[in-house]
Amino acid sequence: AQTVTQSQPEMSVQEAETVTLSCTYDTSENNYYLFWYKQPPSRQMILVIRQEAYKQQNATENRFSVNFQKAAKSFSLKISDSQLGDTAMYFCAFDGLTFGKGTHLIIQP
Amino acid sequence: EAGVAQSPRYKIIEKRQSVAFWCNPISGHATLYWYQQILGQGPKLLIQFQNNGVVDDSQLPKDRFSAERLKGVDSTLKIQPAKLEDSAVYLCASSFATGTFTIEQYFGPGTRLTVT
Numbered sequence: 001a002q003t004v005t006q007s008q009p010e011m012s013v014q015e016a017e018t019v020t021l022s023c024t025y026d027t028s029e030n031n032y033y034l035f036w037y038k039q040p041p042s043r044q045m046i047l048v049i050r051q052e053a054y055k056q057q058n059a060t061e062n063r064f065s066v067n068f069q070k071a072a073k074s075f076s077l078k079i080s081d082s083q084l085g086d087t088a089m090y091f092c093a094f095d096g097l098t099f100g101k102g103t104h105l106i107i108q109p
Numbered sequence: 110e111a112g113v114a115q116s117p118r119y120k121i122i123e124k125r126q127s128v129a130f131w132c133n134p135i136s137g138h139a140t141l142y143w144y145q146q147i148l149g150q151g152p153k154l155l156i157q158f159q160n161n162g163v164v165d166d167s168q169l170p171k172d173r174f175s176a177e178r179l180k181g182v183d184s185t186l187k188i189q190p191a192k193l194e195d196s197a198v199y200l201c202a203s204s205f206a207t208g209t210f211t212i213e214q215y216f217g218p219g220t221r222l223t224v225t
Binding site: 004006033035037043044045046047050091093096097098099100101102 | 112154
């Protein structure tokens, strides 16, 4: 069975700063997808970014990028130029089915 | 495009009562998921349907939870009888995925269940 670990329960940064959220996972599979989902307060969970394990190039979506280290089984999310609207719970997910416990990210004005 | 719909949004029941949740996925999505999200934790997959067949229900407490997806569209999740530890948000999600990998899931707003 796969496991996903997010070691930072909560993080707080100032607006416009860059922040990195950590995620490690355990699997014996070789081909898989990894995801970061965002869950704003009282709002629906939405996809932030996904990474295919067979692709060496790190995925990027505007201000969001990942650092995927397959051998280390690490999948961190970097948010550049953070905005107040980035305040949310962020969940790392393996194959979209196994989720970590989440990191509560707070962007301070 | 309409999103994933869930009802009710909130439900309060007493322990040992029964409750049912409804989900309507995005039109054309073959795969439907039910998750349980306990406060302070990530979502835990309860059951995954592909069309109207069950793909994975290994984490569904089958002595009290049941789910069905008739005609491969809408789905209901039932708890009978409820326990205090069932208090959680129940999330429904859907995706186009029909193969091995889940590419992207679209989540509904969830149903917040409180068992007293």
